[in-house]
Amino acid sequence: MAEANSKPGESLDKALPSGVEYDEAIMAQQDRIQQEIAETSQLIGDHEDLLLLSKEYSEEDNVYQGKIKDLRSKYKCFRRTRGDGNCFYRAFGFSYLERLLDDRKDLERFKEVAAKSKDMLVSLGFPAFTVEDFHDTFMEVVEKVEQQIPVEDLLATFRDQGLSDYLVVYLRLLTSGYLQQNEDFFVNFIESYASVKEFCGHEVEPMARESDHIHIIALTSSLDVGVRVEYMDRAGSEEVNHHDFPEGTEPKVFLLYRPGHYDILYK
């Protein structure tokens, strides 16, 4: 830490923290920010009116206000997710399982895909011991969905940090598994890493690493679950643009993207 009472005239180096202290100060600050986020927002929020979004932007901000209006004509409400770097996985996981509460046919299909996924991960060289642990927890939640627990119970599951993070880890593993299985294709989109495996070890499997298109394509393809992302950014007109992943599929999950963050939308 820099000394608060350093006298004027002292060299600048002295007043500034050294390299290591500086890094530590940044890490401590990041921890504080994470803690603050955790205190002020739930992992998955309650239903909220989309009108509340318009308060977050200036009234004169025609692009955003226009987009919110457009969004309100297409969706009923939304749920916020915590901005902790895991929001895409958590939003996707919750929203899809919530939908499966009312769709037994798709649930049957999904259960089969999810059950098989463990062997796929182990065959790729992930350690069986830990994969099994995450897989079992994931399947327990899928079974709860099969028993048609109330939405509140599913919400409680996703709001329980430990359990919720376990589900995120498993979705991250599935994403990594799909990328590695289709390495020949995905290697073309990876910059600054020597291999798909290395990319996964740094950008997919670790917690709190944010998701990009490539992650979304991989996870939605791996589970064969269509996701529509509505983009609310500075680009273009006063209408929100959307993109469906994987391309051309019927969306079952609807997400709102604002730069760096995903929330859940409801029709």
Added chain:
Amino acid sequence: MSEAQAALLLRKQLGDLSKSPVEGFSAGLIDDCDVFKWEVLIIGPADTFFEGGFFKAHLYFPKEYPQKPPKMKFISDIWHPNVEKNGEVCISILHEPGEDKYGYEDASERWLPIHTVESIIMSVISMLADPNDESPANVDAAKDWREDYNGEFKKKVRRCVRKSQESV
């Protein structure tokens, strides 16, 4: 819940390791009531100066395990570039991505929730055999290793090996 989950996973690993031990180390708890604190005994890898040694180390797991990595500290004296003089082990997989103050290369493997006690100790054993010279935690040991491998480095390591044998 998170703490219970971590405790459960650690108990499972403990059971697994005592049922089917892995060559090269043994593991147990420091205190049977606390599953978050482990004691491991690492056998110095063959064909290295550490051969013949039995090095005791402690692992301290956070409540957020496996989202966050444990800390590891050698209790036995050990002279190695990647082990601090107070015994703390500095390898990249025990650090989360983004913790860059250790100066690891970007490509080095970081902590992932799928790591186990076994995979951690295996990395430590391979570190003993093959130090990472780029980000030494013990600068003096790194210097010995680089400049006087068969002299000073060997002498200090063998001294630790003898000491570790006496205390077993």
